[in-house]
Amino acid sequence: MYAITRPLHITVSLFFYIVAYVMGGQSVVLALMSGGAWIGLVYFCCHEFYAGYVRARLNTDMQDIPGYYLSNPDNCFWVAEAEMNGRPQILGMVAVEGKNDPGSDGKKYGEVYRMIVSSSCRRAGLGKRLANTAEDFCRERGFSKIELSTSSTQKAAVALYFKLGFKLILVHTRSENLQWIVWMTRATILTMEKNI
Template sequence: MHLTTRRYQDHDKETVLSLFSHGIEEHIWPSVQNAMSSPLSLGFTLGLGITGYLLASGLGALVLVSGWAGLVYYCCHKLYTEFVRDKLQTDMQDIVASYMSQPDDGFWVAETAGEGKVVGMVAVVAKKNGAERYGELFRMNISPSMRRVGLGSRLTQTVLDFCKQRGMTKVVLETSSSQTAGIALYQKMGFKHVRSYTKTHIPNWMMKINRVTIVVMERSI
């Protein structure tokens, strides 16, 4: 299928917001599975099961283990749904103002030729650190039907080329540890892991339970 990349336009907004929301929230279940399968969580689950069985036989074990699984799901769900809710009320509410009002910022969409269906997007915002100018990549999302066909690499390269043309020194980005496919893509494109952190918009105890970290990556250009 032939794809074209172009600058965002106002009539793209509904599709872009839907793509963004679904693209972020699809990471809830992978993060739940990752949290539940960690050695610490498996040990805690086993301990709860044994405790519940000793206190109230099989039903007690089921109640305690189910309660723990529900808490893990809640913490993972809270991380991603609250992120979406916040962004829909801030930068994604006015995409043009947030990402296209300055000459060194940009927002692009990929669409299918002929149909004109938006199937991917990416944005960049120019930042400064002293005398250094660099770009920060945001809002990379690809429709599930268009993954593994090179579209992610193409959109990432669009940002790299744009920033290089404007004399920036590097491109940085943040993603979550549960977005393993995205991390692999960025590594393939030459990005290096710089640091990780867990302080986000939800309480730190939730981040300890969902075991998600925010991964910072960058690439010189």
């Protein structure tokens, strides 16, 4: 919805509707198909932007959580669980990977990944608790700072990180996806950090 309601995409889809209508002998069907095709392409790019990221993660760290996160003392992975209707349910997760910080005399920093809270229990403080847990771990490991990346469309995450004292340090569009796909989403990638 964010991408489709950007002025650029509204203009391009209107252009396609009008041109197809005029060139196609005032055919409403052709006009709808033409403008719809652009909207479909925008939808495909947005889907690919996020689904491609999930696919890539499922083939890397998320494929072997114990091996990737739990076998290295500088990494960790937390899962928030609660009993709901008598059954244990996973409500959220977050991970930290310790990395070498080239700018701070051999000190390390923690990069936060995989922060998510189940949609059924958002705005109840769990995201904040998970982020604080990750921050406490980074402090215990003696890391100089915490870093993370999110996208401009993840408004809740951006609001959460600002509330927790993170600062925006970089806005860019580099990702594992093809550049034109990222461009079509009209999203940017935000890198944020917090000194600890």
